Amino acid sequence: MTITNNGAVSETSGAGTFTVEGDIGILTIDYPPVNALSQATRQGIVSGMQAAAANPDVKAVVLICAGRTFLAGADITEFGKPPKAPSLREAQDLIENSSKPVIAAIHGTALGGGLEVAMCCHYRVGVESAKCGLPEVLIGVLPGAGGTQRLPRLVGVEKGLDMIVNGTHVPAKECLAMGLLDALVPEGELRSSAIAFAKKVLAENRPLRKVRDLDDKIAAVRGKPEIFAAVRKANAKKFRGLPAPEACIQCVEAAVNGSFEDGLATERRLFQQLVTGTESIAQRYAFFAQREAAKIPGIPADTPLVDVKKVGIIGAGTMGGGIAMNFANVGIPVILVETAQAALDRGLGVIRKNYENSAKKGRFTQEEVEKRMALLTGTLEMEQLADCDLVIEAVFENMAVKKEIFGKLDRIVKPGAVLATNTSALDVNEIASAATSRPEAVVGMHFFSPANVMKLLEVVRGAKTSDTALATAMHIGKKIGKVAAISGVCPGFIGNRILSARGAQAHAMLMEGAMPWDIDQVLYDFGMPMGPYAMSDLAGLDLGWSKDKSKSSTIREVLCEMDRRGQKTGAGYYDYDENRNARPSEVTKKVILDFMAKEGRTPREIGKDEILERCIYAMVNEGAKILEEGIALRASDIDVVWLNGYGWPVYRGGPMFYADTVGLDNVVAKLKEYGPRMGANFKISPLLEKMAADGKKFVRT
Numbered sequence: 001m002t003i004t005n006n007g008a009v010s011e012t013s014g015a016g017t018f019t020v021e022g023d024i025g026i027l028t029i030d031y032p033p034v035n036a037l038s039q040a041t042r043q044g045i046v047s048g049m050q051a052a053a054a055n056p057d058v059k060a061v062v063l064i065c066a067g068r069t070f071l072a073g074a075d076i077t078e079f080g081k082p083p084k085a086p087s088l089r090e091a092q093d094l095i096e097n098s099s100k101p102v103i104a105a106i107h108g109t110a111l112g113g114g115l116e117v118a119m120c121c122h123y124r125v126g127v128e129s130a131k132c133g134l135p136e137v138l139i140g141v142l143p144g145a146g147g148t149q150r151l152p153r154l155v156g157v158e159k160g161l162d163m164i165v166n167g168t169h170v171p172a173k174e175c176l177a178m179g180l181l182d183a184l185v186p187e188g189e190l191r192s193s194a195i196a197f198a199k200k201v202l203a204e205n206r207p208l209r210k211v212r213d214l215d216d217k218i219a220a221v222r223g224k225p226e227i228f229a230a231v232r233k234a235n236a237k238k239f240r241g242l243p244a245p246e247a248c249i250q251c252v253e254a255a256v257n258g259s260f261e262d263g264l265a266t267e268r269r270l271f272q273q274l275v276t277g278t279e280s281i282a283q284r285y286a287f288f289a290q291r292e293a294a295k296i297p298g299i300p301a302d303t304p305l306v307d308v309k310k311v312g313i314i315g316a317g318t319m320g321g322g323i324a325m326n327f328a329n330v331g332i333p334v335i336l337v338e339t340a341q342a343a344l345d346r347g348l349g350v351i352r353k354n355y356e357n358s359a360k361k362g363r364f365t366q367e368e369v370e371k372r373m374a375l376l377t378g379t380l381e382m383e384q385l386a387d388c389d390l391v392i393e394a395v396f397e398n399m400a401v402k403k404e405i406f407g408k409l410d411r412i413v414k415p416g417a418v419l420a421t422n423t424s425a426l427d428v429n430e431i432a433s434a435a436t437s438r439p440e441a442v443v444g445m446h447f448f449s450p451a452n453v454m455k456l457l458e459v460v461r462g463a464k465t466s467d468t469a470l471a472t473a474m475h476i477g478k479k480i481g482k483v484a485a486i487s488g489v490c491p492g493f494i495g496n497r498i499l500s501a502r503g504a505q506a507h508a509m510l511m512e513g514a515m516p517w518d519i520d521q522v523l524y525d526f527g528m529p530m531g532p533y534a535m536s537d538l539a540g541l542d543l544g545w546s547k548d549k550s551k552s553s554t555i556r557e558v559l560c561e562m563d564r565r566g567q568k569t570g571a572g573y574y575d576y577d578e579n580r581n582a583r584p585s586e587v588t589k590k591v592i593l594d595f596m597a598k599e600g601r602t603p604r605e606i607g608k609d610e611i612l613e614r615c616i617y618a619m620v621n622e623g624a625k626i627l628e629e630g631i632a633l634r635a636s637d638i639d640v641v642w643l644n645g646y647g648w649p650v651y652r653g654g655p656m657f658y659a660d661t662v663g664l665d666n667v668v669a670k671l672k673e674y675g676p677r678m679g680a681n682f683k684i685s686p687l688l689e690k691m692a693a694d695g696k697k698f699v700r701t
């Protein structure tokens, strides 16, 4: 025990410090970086609550956190390890059963177990920038510390269920409206405001309200199973392959239909089932892989960054416009450059329409639309980019054009700025060195379409890219809400290079007798949002196709020549009805069979296992080559790319994680078994073979 400057009594245990100020006990948790509920944090809460109970001077308690956030949840690194006392339940019970009112003071994020602790407090106050959520579902588990039982009691079943199955972080204002918070307090005055709130509770003799005892909101939906059926139906596609959302729903059903204790028992049982499942292990791995991807080995944490206050974007097409929206969304002004007024007007028009659609859906107000549009300026003069801190070129893929643009940028843009290209395939080194006198300032920033929606950003590190340019691209990527991963320079970088390897196998199987819909179905059933042929139809088969140069030399060329250019023409690999529903096409089948006949091939039946293994293991093999060439820094970065840019199912962790679950020796054995069918150019990666022989894995979990 220590006496602090102001005479207050202070006691520290674990990550908690308990201080007494007048008749209020203040329990401060300080466990950087996010005050996760590790053993030290739980110990801090238990000791603090015991100290509060034992001290007759203390009449009420404020639970508050130091650093950037309130308790951000259970310590995920402790999952799957033997439990260490005290348990979270013990800490929660001490709070909930305290004979002195406990007030949670929330800033940053109260997430998962953190919000579950806050819901054991008798009252909750928060600053306006705070957010609350139960995001456990995103790591493949469910709120396992009473969240599924307390949240619906507090905010109602529909709102509670929505938060639990989607894992959303809800802003404080909304939390107040739904009853999750009892008061909003001024920013920067959380501590004093929470103390004042506690004094008010005492003065008004307010009750020791226990959320577990509330019943009116859950009673309101008792006998209405259609509420749960509606959630299941509305989210069927989103929840495909994921066991956690269904378990969450079952827990809330238990909350509605049984006692609090029975509900807790259901919650505990289902939590235990989920936490040991491969799906949750994969999702937890993905959580940490994503954070790992942000770290750049060899570049010190204090590397100076360019302060990006103004961004220039060249090209106001679909890509450039989408990229611009990312910056306007976070309040950074953007100058969009085009070569013709009509293209500029069209680009800005599309952006406005996108924003207005979001406003119509209630994502933000019309005022927000105008605020964001006001940050976007269009111009036909590249000279306007002179004082930009970051310029991103987003024109079509043509090396000569890109070089010309970078040559101009080199002359126009102020020294110290970062010059980025959004190329998805071209050689960043050539752009940097052949066209500019400052290759160190050049970096690839490869966004994925639609760029305002897709999470992934491949940051391409050229041979001469400086630490500052690289770190700035990574930093700004995070700021605009992207998941950034570093790739070295090679055709297609990490993501598209692996996509090509899969495409080559799919095509090879097409020429052996599998139909596009057979291949697509297998990949869809594996968990991908769609297979390569449905994807081609969506993107348009005529991407990069030219009528004049077309020689009927590939299936795609023939389909384009027949005006089967994808969904937009009502036919591609598939036939489409007026609602764009796809069905297998006899025309496409004949085109494929004709090609095979021309090459003297006889179609054979190809099993689903072979389709899956050849597609996926070819990806793994390419991933291994990308690793051995040093294009990716780590195997987990490859997974991050595929999870965030290509819809790889998160419950399968990414191609490299998945390969580990299959066993690398099994992967290699299958690749050898398929042997020549994999194609003349196919070679097993020496790294993959060696790791398989050594019994190693690509990733750590």
Ligand code: 3HC
Pocket (backbone or CB within 6 Å): 033, 034, 036, 069, 072, 073, 074, 075, 076, 077, 109, 111, 112, 113, 114, 116, 135, 136, 139, 142, 143, 144, 145, 147, 288, 291, 292
């Ligand atoms: N457990 C362990 N480590 C965690 C953690 C957690 N719950 N949350 C974050 N971290 C670590 C991160 O891995 C990262 O470590 P690093 O610096 O070594 O890479 C560090 O904390 C900082 O995290 P971020 O980079 O994500 O920091 P941000 O400021 O961008 O975001 C955050 C902060 C919003 C709190 C974000 O970290 C987050 O969403 N965390 C997970 C929250 C969560 O899922 N909570 C529920 C946990 S499960 C649970 O509570 C079960 C219960 O119901 C029983």
